[in-house]
Amino acid sequence: MTELTQEQGKVQLISWRNPAVRSVVYQIVSVVLVGFAAYTIFQNTVANLTKRGIASGFSFLNIESGFAISEVMPVPMLEPGFVSFISSIFLGLIAAFVLHKWVTRKGKTVGGDYRLVLLTIFFIFVVPAITYLLTNHIFVTETYSEASSYGLGLVTGVFNTIKMSILGCILATIIGFFVGIARLSSNWLVAKLAETYVEIIRNIPVLLQIFFWYFAVIRTLPMVRESINFFDVFIINNRGIYLPDPTPLPGFHPFLIALFVACVGVYFRLRHVKAVQDLTGRQLPVLFPSIAILIVFPGLVWMGLGAPVELSYPKLTGFNFTGGLNPSPEYAAMLMGLSIYHGSQIAEIVRSGIQAVSTGQKEAARALGLRGGFVMRLVVIPQAMRVIIPPLTSQYLGVTKNSSLGVAIGFPELVSVGGTILNQSGQAIEIIGITMAVYLAASLMISVFMNWYNEKMKLVER
Amino acid sequence: MKIRICIIAAVFALVAVGSGQALAASPTLDSIKSRGALKCGITTALAGFAFADKRGVWRGFDVDFCRALAAALGVKVKFIPTNAKERFPALQSGEVDVLFRNTTWTLSRDTRLGFDFAGVNYYDGQGFMVRKDSGIKSAKDLDGATVCVNAGTTTELNLGDYFRSNGMKYKAVVYETGTEVRQAYEAGRCDVHTTDASGLAAQRSAMKVPGDHIILPEIISKEPLGPAVRHGDNEWGDIVRWVLNAIIIAEEKGLTQGNVSRMAISTKDPEVQRLLGKTGSVGDDLGLDPDWALKAIRKIGNYGEVFERNIGKKTPLALARGLNQLWSKGGILYAPPVR
Numbered sequence: 077m078t079e080l081t082q083e084q085g086k087v088q089l090i091s092w093r094n095p096a097v098r099s100v101v102y103q104i105v106s107v108v109l110v111g112f113a114a115y116t117i118f119q120n121t122v123a124n125l126t127k128r129g130i131a132s133g134f135s136f137l138n139i140e141s142g143f144a145i146s147e148v149m150p151v152p153m154l155e156p157g158f159v160s161f162i163s164s165i166f167l168g169l170i171a172a173f174v175l176h177k178w179v180t181r182k183g184k185t186v187g188g189d190y191r192l193v194l195l196t197i198f199f200i201f202v203v204p205a206i207t208y209l210l211t212n213h214i215f216v217t218e219t220y221s222e223a224s225s226y227g228l229g230l231v232t233g234v235f236n237t238i239k240m241s242i243l244g245c246i247l248a249t250i251i252g253f254f255v256g257i258a259r260l261s262s263n264w265l266v267a268k269l270a271e272t273y274v275e276i277i278r279n280i281p282v283l284l285q286i287f288f289w290y291f292a293v294i295r296t297l298p299m300v301r302e303s304i305n306f307f308d309v310f311i312i313n314n315r316g317i318y319l320p321d322p323t324p325l326p327g328f329h330p331f332l333i334a335l336f337v338a339c340v341g342v343y344f345r346l347r348h349v350k351a352v353q354d355l356t357g358r359q360l361p362v363l364f365p366s367i368a369i370l371i372v373f374p375g376l377v378w379m380g381l382g383a384p385v386e387l388s389y390p391k392l393t394g395f396n397f398t399g400g401l402n403p404s405p406e407y408a409a410m411l412m413g414l415s416i417y418h419g420s421q422i423a424e425i426v427r428s429g430i431q432a433v434s435t436g437q438k439e440a441a442r443a444l445g446l447r448g449g450f451v452m453r454l455v456v457i458p459q460a461m462r463v464i465i466p467p468l469t470s471q472y473l474g475v476t477k478n479s480s481l482g483v484a485i486g487f488p489e490l491v492s493v494g495g496t497i498l499n500q501s502g503q504a505i506e507i508i509g510i511t512m513a514v515y516l517a518a519s520l521m522i523s524v525f526m527n528w529y530n531e532k533m534k535l536v537e538r
Numbered sequence: 539m540k541i542r543i544c545i546i547a548a549v550f551a552l553v554a555v556g557s558g559q560a561l562a563a564s565p566t567l568d569s570i571k572s573r574g575a576l577k578c579g580i581t582t583a584l585a586g587f588a589f590a591d592k593r594g595v596w597r598g599f600d601v602d603f604c605r606a607l608a609a610a611l612g613v614k615v616k617f618i619p620t621n622a623k624e625r626f627p628a629l630q631s632g633e634v635d636v637l638f639r640n641t642t643w644t645l646s647r648d649t650r651l652g653f654d655f656a657g658v659n660y661y662d663g664q665g666f667m668v669r670k671d672s673g674i675k676s677a678k679d680l681d682g683a684t685v686c687v688n689a690g691t692t693t694e695l696n697l698g699d700y701f702r703s704n705g706m707k708y709k710a711v712v713y714e715t716g717t718e719v720r721q722a723y724e725a726g727r728c729d730v731h732t733t734d735a736s737g738l739a740a741q742r743s744a745m746k747v748p749g750d751h752i753i754l755p756e757i758i759s760k761e762p763l764g765p766a767v768r769h770g771d772n773e774w775g776d777i778v779r780w781v782l783n784a785i786i787i788a789e790e791k792g793l794t795q796g797n798v799s800r801m802a803i804s805t806k807d808p809e810v811q812r813l814l815g816k817t818g819s820v821g822d823d824l825g826l827d828p829d830w831a832l833k834a835i836r837k838i839g840n841y842g843e844v845f846e847r848n849i850g851k852k853t854p855l856a857l858a859r860g861l862n863q864l865w866s867k868g869g870i871l872y873a874p875p876v877r
């Protein structure tokens with residue numbers, strides 16, 4: 077009997093009736109067909125472009141653009157030394173990871189021993205910092221002008237998109253958490269206000285809201301000559317907001333290091349507090365000592381170095397205010413539109429996340445004698461986070477994608493700059509390809525980061 | 539299984555599309571005829587040149603040329619509004635058959651963008667407009683100014699060239715459509731509004747108080763504005779070129795919207811006879827009906843009539859003929875002979 081089955085098995089191994097064989101064949105056929113389709117599309121496209129005399133390829137990225145971008149910043153262009161910098165970051169991370177694995181294998185945690193913590197910090201921060209100081213050519217910063225290449229123009233667009241998305245995500249999160257928690261407030265007025273905000277904002281398309289901020293609010297601010305002027309420090313008109321701009325002076329780097337050291341100090345202070353509490357149940361003060369460490373030490377260094385930052389103030393010269401920090405009206409409108417809209421969405425996510433934590437948890441926490449704020453901070457929010465993070469990820473993706481609406485009000489993000497380059501160079505397919513690749517990469521990066529965070533926040537079974 | 543069948547079908551469809559280009563005199567003309575309508579790319583809104591009137595009917599200088607072309611072909615016309623950025627992909631992809639959209643004839647558009655220009659229907663140059671109360675009298679005073687400009691135009695390139703070569707600084711604020719540029723400038727977002735001089739006159743006429751704004755004397759570029767078609771369909775390019783030429787020749791020969799039907803019968807001028815299809819074979823040579831030019835002129839009149847009706851002295855734009863006068867009257871408008 078067994079013999080027979082084995083015989084049959086052998087025959088079936090390469091037979092059409094074997095599902096495994098069929099599946100492999102199907103898959104090969106599919107791959108070939110898809111590959112053939114892709115190849116045909118590519119061939120057709122190239123042939124059609126050539127027939128119509130349309131330029132193709134990526135060499136256009138080096139051509140001088142000739143047009144201005146309204147918002148530029150110095151963007152890093154990589155140099156050969158970048159490879160060693162990146163490798164040192166990776167090596168540091170790998171070393172820290174190996175250390176972590178090794179320690180866990182021995183049944184301890186990195187956090188358990190201050191020497192291990194210091195070693196980890198050394199691997200992750202100090203090793204790259206040293207490489208940075210030793211390597212000269214990691215990157216150069218270039219600022220786009222009309223004499224720059226299309227390529228630099230695109231990079232500038234990407235950075236404007238990033239500038240928009242990161243601040244948008246941060247603001248939306250802050251708004252979302254405040255409003256989400258406010259909606260559950262026992263204070264009737266606070267809860268109603270939060271609800272009204274969410275219900276109105278959530279149901280108006282974000283583009284309309286951006287238009288509202290840009291055309292109905294910022295456009296109607298006074299003209300340059302009639303600017304609202306707060307002591308020449310803070311100026312506002314329909315060309316934007318003007319603030320003093322801090323420019324770092326030579327002593328700025330040591331100050332940053334002092335700040336970093338202070339952060340490490342706070343971390344150890346927190347460890348100490350926890351250790352004392354675990355041992356004796358005594359709660360040492362946390363907030364004020366931490367603030368003291370964060371302010372006093374860097375503050376002393378700051379003064380010792382003679383305030384290594386200079387403020388440049390906006391001045392009215394000729395047509396415009398110049399100098400100082402000047403977020404443009406387009407940027408401001410985009411930022412308000414995106415963060416207020418996505419803030420309302422996040423508020424709902426936060427509310428539902430909190431409500432998903434069963435009341436039993438809260439009651440149990442109170443029964444243990446925890447006070448209101450602690451119940452929220454120690455029991456409810458950590459559990460709610462597990463419900464909140466996945467939909468929060470799609471909100472962050474949404475902020476990033478919606479930043480492309482900037483094109484509608486003249487904010488020069490990637491789609492807007494890409495569109496201009498497409499028009500001037502005529503290379504539609506290449507530009508659209510690059511744009512898609514950038515958005516895909518951004519989305520993947522956000523997803524990877526949020527998945528990692530989600531993993532970290534998962535319920536740890538003890 | 540279904541999915542795989544779909545893939546196979548899709549592949550065959552692609553191959554078929556790839557190889558299915560019929561041999562024809564003009565593929566563009568063929569598809570216009572079978573569709574029964576010319577798809578003409580125009581601006582989204584530019585007073586005098588292409589704008590929708592109160593009843594939603596498209597009017598203007600460029601719109602008239604679209605109408606003449608459609609009349610010559612004996613088809614209806616469909617207007618496709620495009621902003622400056624969209625216009626080229628629209629033409630490249632076949633969404634429009636021709637652009638009559640104040641588009642400057644430049645070398646790169648002629649070559650790497652894959653177009654052909656069928657002529658020039660308006661000789662223009664780029665200018666600057668400022669508020670009268672700014673006290674500015676010359677473009678040389680614009681150092682440090684904020685300038686509103688339309689994206690995807692020669693305008694933004696010339697702007698960069700001009701300020702660079704004069705060692706002046708500026709801040710560009712870039713919008714997608716001419717209307718947005720105008721509104722931003724009017725609201726004081728910018729000190730300067732720049733585009734083709736004809737565009738400036740058009741935009742000024744659409745402002746709340748046109749008299750508050752002045753156009754500076756400097757003209758900083760050459761902007762020959764003309765109809766663009768896809769490179770590679772020369773027969774179609776010929777048709778567009780000769781409809782434009784017919785409208786110009788009509789002015790040279792004194793043919794008007796009112797008299798052209800009569801002249802077609804009574805004229806003794808051999809060139810006019812050839813143009814209007816009484817003798818010769820020019821219609822045939824173009825692949826059109828013998829009375830193609832007659833229909834075009836009957837539709838919109840001659841160049842002078844089109845000019846005066848839409849953008850001339852009696853209109854809010856109040857543009858002078860200037861360079862766009864016939865060569866015989868001191869301008870540079872010049873059409874090759876019909877022979």
Ligand SMILES: N[C@@H](CCC(=O)N[C@@H](CS)C(=O)NCC(=O)O)C(=O)O
Nearest residue numbers: 581582622641642691692715716737
């Ligand atoms: N002639 C220039 C500029 C043409 C252009 O697009 N001008 C603008 C500014 S007046 C315009 O017509 N905009 C109308 C629209 O956005 O629809 C070119 O070909 O690049």
